[in-house]
Amino acid sequence: xxxxxxxxxxxxxxxxxxxxxxxxxxxxxxxxxxxxxxxxxxxxxxxxxxxxxxxxxxxxxxxxxxxxxxxxxxxxxxxxxxxxxxxxxxxxxxxxxxxxxxxxxxxxx
Amino acid sequence: xxxxxxxxxxxxxxxxxxxxxxxxxxxxxxxxxxxxxxxxxxxxxxxxxxxxxxxxxxxxxxxxxxxxxxxxxxxxxxxxxxxxxxxxxxxxxxxxxxxxxxxxxxxxxxxxxxx
Numbered sequence: 001x002x003x004x005x006x007x008x009x010x011x012x013x014x015x016x017x018x019x020x021x022x023x024x025x026x027x028x029x030x031x032x033x034x035x036x037x038x039x040x041x042x043x044x045x046x047x048x049x050x051x052x053x054x055x056x057x058x059x060x061x062x063x064x065x066x067x068x069x070x071x072x073x074x075x076x077x078x079x080x081x082x083x084x085x086x087x088x089x090x091x092x093x094x095x096x097x098x099x100x101x102x103x104x105x106x107x108x109x
Numbered sequence: 110x111x112x113x114x115x116x117x118x119x120x121x122x123x124x125x126x127x128x129x130x131x132x133x134x135x136x137x138x139x140x141x142x143x144x145x146x147x148x149x150x151x152x153x154x155x156x157x158x159x160x161x162x163x164x165x166x167x168x169x170x171x172x173x174x175x176x177x178x179x180x181x182x183x184x185x186x187x188x189x190x191x192x193x194x195x196x197x198x199x200x201x202x203x204x205x206x207x208x209x210x211x212x213x214x215x216x217x218x219x220x221x222x223x224x
Contacts, residue, residue, distance in 0.1 A: 033208065035215075041146075041197050043215040044111070048208065086151070095207030096165055099151045 003027050006087050006100035014108055019074040021103045023087030026068060030092040034061050034072050037084040037102070046072070046085075077107045112136065115200050115216035124223055127188040134181055134202030135214045140164070141183040142213070143175055144199040152199065158183055159206045190223045197221075 005024045013019060023032070034047040047054050047061040049070065054061050058077075063070040074081055087100035112135035122128055134141050143155040145168075154167035158177035169175075172190075177183040187194060200216040201208075 030207070033213065041220065042111075042217045043199060043201075045212050045214065048212040090207060094165065096154060096157075096167070097208070097213075099154075101151050 002101075003098050004087060004089060004100040006103050008103060009101065010104045010106075012106045012108065013077055015078060017077050017107075019077050019081070019105065019107075021072045021085050021087075021105070023070045023072070023089075023100055024068060025070075025087075025089045025098070027089065027098065028092045029065075029068075029089040030095060031090045032063055032070050033088040033090065033097065034070075035086040035088060037086060039083070043086075074105075079107045079109050082106050111214050111216065113200060113202050113214050113216035115198075115219050117219060118217065119220050119222075121222045121224060122190060124190055124192060126190050126223075127186065128190065128221065130185040130187070130198055130200075130219045130221075132183045132185070132200030132202075132216060134183070134200075138202035138204050138214065139181065140203045140206055140208075141177055141181070142201040142203075143169075143183070143185050144201065145196045146199060146218075147193075147196040155185070164206055187221070192223050195221055195223045 031050045036044045049063040058075045060073040084102040086102045088097045114133040139160045142157045144152040155169040157165040175185045197218045201213045204211045
């Protein structure tokens with residue numbers, strides 16, 4: 001069983017829809033990172049969470065440490081949000097990142 | 110510009126050759142991480158340096174080596190290249206020995222094609 005499970009693997013939605021991407025992990029963590037990778041390949045760090053909820057523009061990230069679960073939400077989705085979203089928990093025993101397989105999101109106009 | 114500079118952006122080379130990828134971390138960051146992303150694969154952690162010293166090692170092949178210099182830039186050396194080494198190689202940096210305090214900053218990657 002993978003230490004990090006992301007769902008869905010692929011998601012296609014219409015512009016304006018509310019998007020949710022889920023991440024479950026099985027290890028103890030010190031923090032959890034959400035990253036965005038655009039088709040060109042570049043990676044951008046979106047959020048770093050150790051508890052609760054963070055909001056940045058139309059993006060919201062939440063984490064439940066007890067349930068070992070995090071979600072990334074996108075409100076009023078736009079075609080420019082099309083990218084791969086990656087969940088990466090940071091293991092508390094060695095501070096290394098473990099990587100989810102990513103969710104490929106396509107937003108159609 | 111994220112502040113992490115990777116060069117070159119693209120590299121095409123033949124099997125058996127050796128290449129060097131370079132990474133300059135964001136100003137003030139002491140840790141440098143190298144990752145490999147093969148086609149349609151997730152990121153694989155290769156190696157981490159913190160303030161010039163190797164701190165953690167992941168799935169790095171013996172044909173690969175890295176170092177971090179006194180000015181904190183890092184180089185990843187790939188030798189005896191094989192077709193399967195074709196991938197996107199990312200460098201990331203963080204202030205401390207992990208990203209748990211202030212997060213990670215990623216470079217734009219070097220796309221290596223081995224022919």
